[in-house]
Amino acid sequence: MRRLALLLLFWLTPAIADENLVSGLSQDTIEIRSNYNGAEITVFGAVEHPTGGKPDIVVAVRGPEEDMRVLRKERVAGIWVNRSRVLLRAMPSYYFVAGNRPIQSIAPQGTRRNYALGLDELRPHGLKADDSPEPFRKALLAQMERGHLYVQQEDGVEFLSGTLFRVRVPVPSTAPRGKYVAEVYLLRNGKVVDQQSSDLVIDQIGLERRLYDFSRNAPLIYGVATVLMALLLGWLSSLMFRRTE
Numbered sequence: 001m002r003r004l005a006l007l008l009l010f011w012l013t014p015a016i017a018d019e020n021l022v023s024g025l026s027q028d029t030i031e032i033r034s035n036y037n038g039a040e041i042t043v044f045g046a047v048e049h050p051t052g053g054k055p056d057i058v059v060a061v062r063g064p065e066e067d068m069r070v071l072r073k074e075r076v077a078g079i080w081v082n083r084s085r086v087l088l089r090a091m092p093s094y095y096f097v098a099g100n101r102p103i104q105s106i107a108p109q110g111t112r113r114n115y116a117l118g119l120d121e122l123r124p125h126g127l128k129a130d131d132s133p134e135p136f137r138k139a140l141l142a143q144m145e146r147g148h149l150y151v152q153q154e155d156g157v158e159f160l161s162g163t164l165f166r167v168r169v170p171v172p173s174t175a176p177r178g179k180y181v182a183e184v185y186l187l188r189n190g191k192v193v194d195q196q197s198s199d200l201v202i203d204q205i206g207l208e209r210r211l212y213d214f215s216r217n218a219p220l221i222y223g224v225a226t227v228l229m230a231l232l233l234g235w236l237s238s239l240m241f242r243r244t245e
Helices: 003-015 109-115 134-146 204-215 219-244
Strands: 020-026 031-033 038-046 056-062 065-076 079-092 094-099 127-128 150-153 163-169 178-188 191-204
Touching: 003 094, 020 178, 038 056, 038 178, 038 191, 056 163, 065 134, 079 134, 094 163, 109 191, 134 150, 204 219
Parallel strands: 031 191, 094 150
Antiparallel strands: 020 038, 038 163, 056 094, 056 178, 065 079, 079 127, 178 191
């Protein structure tokens, strides 16, 4: 009798298992070479043990955090000068978010703000302001959107079946180097049921990497070497033009 009960429990476990999420990336490293002009990655996943109809999926990709300074110019005595400034601390240098439908209809504002889902819910971890910071934050969001470093797609998550999904994430060439995090959220009735994250690294390799490290570790020597190389190339060019005359 006991063995029968254990066997029935084993059979029933998959049926009563909690709904959960599995996800991954098409690649976990983007290599920057001399001909690099951006890339595209795919975030994919599936919902295991679904408890009802099609769930909601939100995907957010965040780049390295940076302190960002926003200035506001004002006209003083006929001259435009920087009068007000705000330092927004620990803002993502790159941010992409997408849902299978408009994010505002997927989750209430409390949930969106708690998980920073959507451009409107991006907030600095700290700030230093001369004035009210909200106009500066909105100006930063607009600037980053124009540079394609902040992107929000209301229908970017594509369901390939009832539980299998994917989303294509564009990474522009201006996206900073460093460690990125791709987070996938499974939501039901506006609540986060499960969450998965994957790491993505954008970095230079080969000669480009060595030159980048050299410029960061020895900026003075790198600057002098660059000037000397420019002078040498200019001198060689002048010699070639003299011989052709």
